Amino acid sequence: MSSKSNWRICGGLLVGLMAACAISVFAGAVWVPAAEMLHSGIIQLRIARILLAIVAGAGLSVSGVVFQALLRNPLAEPYVLGVSSGAGLGAVAAILLRLNALGTWTLPAMAFLGALGTILLVCTLAREVGGGTPVHTLLLSGVMVSAVFGSILMFLVSLSSSENVHDVLWWLLGNLQIFDWGLLRMAAIVVGFGVLTTVVLARDLNLMTLGEEQAAHLGLDAERTKRRFLLLASLMTGAAVAACGLIGFVGLIVPHSVRLTIGPNHRYLVPASALAGATFLVLADSVARTVLAPVEIPIGVVTAFLGGPFFFYLLRRKKHSGWG
Amino acid sequence: MLSIHNIVAAYGKNVALQNVSAEISGGEFLGLIGPNGSGKTTLLRVVSGVLLPREGHVQLRNTNLRDVERRQLAKIMAFLSQDVTLDFSFTVREVVLMGRSPHLSRIGWETSEDLEIAKWAMALTGVAGLADRIVTELSGGERQKAFIAMCLAQQPELLLLDEPTNHLDIAHQLSALDLIRVLNRQTGMTVVSVFHDLNLAAEYCDRLIMLSAGRVTAVGTPEEILTKDMIHSVYGARVFVRRNPVSDKPHIGVSAGMNGSEIEQDVTMHVARDVRKTGVGKCDEV
Numbered sequence: 388m389s390s391k392s393n394w395r396i397c398g399g400l401l402v403g404l405m406a407a408c409a410i411s412v413f414a415g416a417v418w419v420p421a422a423e424m425l426h427s428g429i430i431q432l433r434i435a436r437i438l439l440a441i442v443a444g445a446g447l448s449v450s451g452v453v454f455q456a457l458l459r460n461p462l463a464e465p466y467v468l469g470v471s472s473g474a475g476l477g478a479v480a481a482i483l484l485r486l487n488a489l490g491t492w493t494l495p496a497m498a499f500l501g502a503l504g505t506i507l508l509v510c511t512l513a514r515e516v517g518g519g520t521p522v523h524t525l526l527l528s529g530v531m532v533s534a535v536f537g538s539i540l541m542f543l544v545s546l547s548s549s550e551n552v553h554d555v556l557w558w559l560l561g562n563l564q565i566f567d568w569g570l571l572r573m574a575a576i577v578v579g580f581g582v583l584t585t586v587v588l589a590r591d592l593n594l595m596t597l598g599e600e601q602a603a604h605l606g607l608d609a610e611r612t613k614r615r616f617l618l619l620a621s622l623m624t625g626a627a628v629a630a631c632g633l634i635g636f637v638g639l640i641v642p643h644s645v646r647l648t649i650g651p652n653h654r655y656l657v658p659a660s661a662l663a664g665a666t667f668l669v670l671a672d673s674v675a676r677t678v679l680a681p682v683e684i685p686i687g688v689v690t691a692f693l694g695g696p697f698f699f700y701l702l703r704r705k706k707h708s709g710w711g
Numbered sequence: 712m713l714s715i716h717n718i719v720a721a722y723g724k725n726v727a728l729q730n731v732s733a734e735i736s737g738g739e740f741l742g743l744i745g746p747n748g749s750g751k752t753t754l755l756r757v758v759s760g761v762l763l764p765r766e767g768h769v770q771l772r773n774t775n776l777r778d779v780e781r782r783q784l785a786k787i788m789a790f791l792s793q794d795v796t797l798d799f800s801f802t803v804r805e806v807v808l809m810g811r812s813p814h815l816s817r818i819g820w821e822t823s824e825d826l827e828i829a830k831w832a833m834a835l836t837g838v839a840g841l842a843d844r845i846v847t848e849l850s851g852g853e854r855q856k857a858f859i860a861m862c863l864a865q866q867p868e869l870l871l872l873d874e875p876t877n878h879l880d881i882a883h884q885l886s887a888l889d890l891i892r893v894l895n896r897q898t899g900m901t902v903v904s905v906f907h908d909l910n911l912a913a914e915y916c917d918r919l920i921m922l923s924a925g926r927v928t929a930v931g932t933p934e935e936i937l938t939k940d941m942i943h944s945v946y947g948a949r950v951f952v953r954r955n956p957v958s959d960k961p962h963i964g965v966s967a968g969m970n971g972s973e974i975e976q977d978v979t980m981h982v983a984r985d986v987r988k989t990g991v992g993k994c995d996e997v
Contacts, residue, residue, distance in 0.1 A: 459798060587818050594809060596799045601792060603761045605865070606785030606813030651799035 393655040396648065400662035404441070407669040411437050414673040439563045439571050440672045440686075441665040443631050444641075446578035446623040448664025449585055451638025452657055453620040454506075456592040457613055461643070462526055462698070465624040466635035468509055469533035470502045474621075474628035476536045477501025479555050483547055491569040495577065499625030506617055508532060561632035561687030563672055570630045577626035581619045582661050589653035592616070596651065634668070634687045636694020641667055643697075712737040712869065712901055713758065717767035720753050727753040728764070729925045737868075738899045740892065742906050742916035744936075746946050749922040751905040752793075755871050758903065759790045785813035788869040789862035793877050794855075797846055803857045804842040807832055810864030832863040835890060852883035859887060863894070870894075872904035876911065888915050913937055913960045921945060937961040 412433050447465060454463035454470075465471045477497035480486070486493050509532050513525040544555050585592075591612050594602040599609040627634070641664040642656065649655050671689045678684065713735040720728040728750045735741055735758075743751045756762035758769060760776050769776040771787070779787075789810070797806070810832065811825040821829075833839040836856040841849065846857055855875070862870060870891065876884035892915055895902045906912035912919060913933040921929040921936055923945045929936050939952045942963065949969045955962040 456799075461798070590812065590815075590818075593801075593805075594812060596801075597795060597797055597809070600756075600761055601790075601795055603781060604759060604785060604788075604790035605809060606782035608781050646800075650805075651801055652805055 390655075393649050393652075393659075397655065397659050397662065400659055400666065404662050404666045404669070407666045407673075408437050408441075411440075411669050411673045414677050435568070435571060436563050436672065437669055438575070439631055440668040442571070442574045442578045443563075443627040443634060444637060444664035444666070444668030445582055445661040446574070446627040446664075447634065447637040448641040448660040448667075449578075449582050449657060450620040450623045450627075452642045452653070452660050453585060453592065453616050454638070455642060456595050456653065457616055457620075458525060459596060459598065460525060462639070464636065464638040465502070465620070466633070466638065467526065467533075467698070468506065468529035469531075469536060470505050470509075470621065470624050471628055471633050471635065472533045472536040472540070473505025473508075474498040474502040474625045475559065475633050476540055477504075477625070478629055479540055479543055482555060483543055483551060491567075491573060494570065495573050495626055495629035498629040499622055502625040502628070503618065503621040505532060505536070506621055559633060560685035561634040561690075563631050563686060574626040574630035578623050581623040581626075582657070584619055585616070586654075586657050586661075588612075588615075589657045592653040592657070593651075632687065635691045636698065637664055637668060637690055640690075640694050640697050712772065714770045715754075715758065715767070716770065718754070718757055718764045718769070719766035720750075720757050720762060720764045722753075727925055728757065730767075731922075731925070731927055732767075733920055733927065733930065735869075735901065735903060737901055738895070740895050740902045740904075740915060740917045742904055742912040742919045742933075743922065744906050744909060744912050744919055745922035745928075750925040751922055752873050753925075754922065755790075755873055755903065755905055759788060759871050760784050761790075782813045785865060787867060788871060789865040789867035790871045791858055791862050791873065791875055793873045793875075795858050800845045800847050802843050803833065803838055803846055803849070803860075804829060806846050806857055807838075807842075807860045807864050810861040813865060828866065829860075829864050832860040833857075835863060835894075836860040837886070851878045852880065855879060855883070856887065859890070867900065869901045869903065872902065874905050874907055877907070884911065891915075909937060909942070909963050913962065914955070914958060933961055937963060 412430065450470075451464045454465065454468060455461060457463075465474075475498070477500050478494050480501075481494050481497040486497065489496055509525065509528045512528040512532070540555075540559065544552060544559075547555060591602075591607055594605050594607045595609065595612060595616075597605070599613065602609045602612070642660045645656060645659045645663050649659055668686070668690075671693075672686050675684050675686045675689050715731060715733045715735075718728050718731045719726065731750070731754060743754060745751050753762065757764050758776075760769075760779070760781070763777070771779060771784075776784075807829045808821055808825065811821055811828065814825070815821065830839065833842055836859050838853060838856050838860055841853060841857070846854055849857065855878070859875070872891070875891070876887055879887065888911065891902055891904075894900050904916070906916070916933060919929075919931065919933055919936045920927060921941070928945055929941060937952060938961075939950060942948060942950050942952075948965075950963050950965050951969075953962050953964060954960070
């Protein structure tokens with residue numbers, strides 16, 4: 388596909404994101420006329436929510452793109468690899484242990500450490516003696532680590548006092564409801580930095596899809612590149628999880644759908660996935676707020692409901708037809 | 712151009728190369744031959760700089776290979792693997808343009824000059840008509856040519872090939888090797904290639920290095936290396952060697968049953984044992 392039409396698609400996605408934001412401002416449990424909304428402060432709440440959806444959607448999608456390119460694996464994604472659970476575990480530990488060493492940054496820092504620790508753990512567990520990391524072992528390690536972390540989370544929940552339980556459950560369900568401006572600002576800075584860096588260095592990801600050794604033959608310091616991107620993806624996942632809990636499958640659905648449209652060239656794939664991921668979460672949040680109004684369902688429920696079947700579809704696709 | 716000094720290389724505890732030294736001079740077409748597991752690919756990887764030797768060093772002109780930056784190295788040498796696995800659906804043009812990476816600035820985009828060079832590489836390898844096709848959908852031969860084009864787009868002085876014709880049919884084998892030889896002769900591009908097929912090695916290479924169990928057993932022209940006795944002592948295979956009537960290079964031939972005497976004894980022994988055990992083949996049962 389030509390670069391011109393790819394940029395046009397990116398432009399279209401930007402317009403789509405703005406449209407989604409406009410819809411989302413007016414979507415809610417109750418219909419509020421615009422004038423009243425400005426007075427009541429509802430609009431501030433909704434805009435904050437939309438901003439959070441944009442940040443988390445872009446961060447998780449671009450993390451998915453990075454994991455898929457580095458691991459050369461279509462099913463790699465922060466949630467599937469257990470990176471999200473790791474970040475969640477870090478965050479919950481921060482809440483339960485009442486850590487406050489870094490102020491507002493304590494939670495995201497713990498989430499980031501959890502995310503980074505998990506991806507290193509999963510890769511170590513999956514590495515074979517010869518040095519290769521086969522696809523199925525990697526996924527199984529991710530699922531296993533995810534399950535163990537899930538049980539540790541449940542254990543912590545069962546031990547904690549009732550006022551803590553609410554805080555903790557919030558992480559597990561993933562939603563944009565309880566909200567803290569400081570966290571939003573922090574997540575926006577981290578994800579913004581991560582997405583921009585990934586866009587600028589997108590060509591390196593293209594080379595990494597050929598495998599580390601071939602990337603080295605083409606002049607890339609593959610080891611350093613891999614470490615840099617694992618760090619970036621963990622930062623973005625950690626920030627997104629710190630700000631809105633565990634939201635699954637965004638990093639899977641979005642990059643794949645975008646790849647099917649504009650191809651695997653990361654120069655277009657990264658910005659387009661950031662935009663599409665933001666749009667997807669903004670819309671998913673609108674659905675979560677309105678579909679059972681006045682009851683609000685967690686956004687993680689919406690994304691998992693769409694993502695589960697999609698994951699299955701990708702698994703069943705013929706291996707040799709390539710992917711994305 | 713390159714000199715290899717006393718290389719020892721290992722994967723974990725398995726020593727793959729033991730004290731290997733060799734010279735590669737500019738402009739030559741050098742073949743690496745030897746039995747499976749003799750260290751051919753390992754030597755090529757050491758020369759490319761992706762595998763650091765445990766002992767010894769590789770000298771590129773006057774600098775130690777270790778001290779050359781990866782990107783600088785990729786401007787000088789290109790490496791074509793036996794089979795590059797690519798699961799992402801890049802187009803041929805995108806893959807060939809990846810060969811320009813070492814020449815671009817760190818975050819730069821390709822210029823029209825880079826596009827011209829990619830076009831030139833695709834035209835040479837005969838994949839210009841496939842430029843917009845998805846690499847994963849091509850046949851093995853077409854895909855290999857796309858990757859050769861990627862290597863040529865690097866405009867290397869030294870081309871390293873690891874069994875470049877491994878999965879190709881005879882027509883693709885010849886066209887790929889002919890192209891590489893023409894470039895070698897006309898542009899002075901040095902070529903170092905691993906060969907499994909000794910006849911192809913004899914036809915295309917100026918010089919051969921024969922490896923066996925991680926050591927260099929012989930270095931010389933195809934005429935010097937590819938003798939009946941040498942092949943028997945290194946590969947353990949009985950062959951006959953004649954002259955190719957067209958090129959006058961050595962030509963290795965085989966005939967069914969040439970290695971038969973020992974194998975036949977083996978099989979006879981095993982069959983006889985099986986017959987004793989199971990009783991199959993007793994005359995009175997027929």
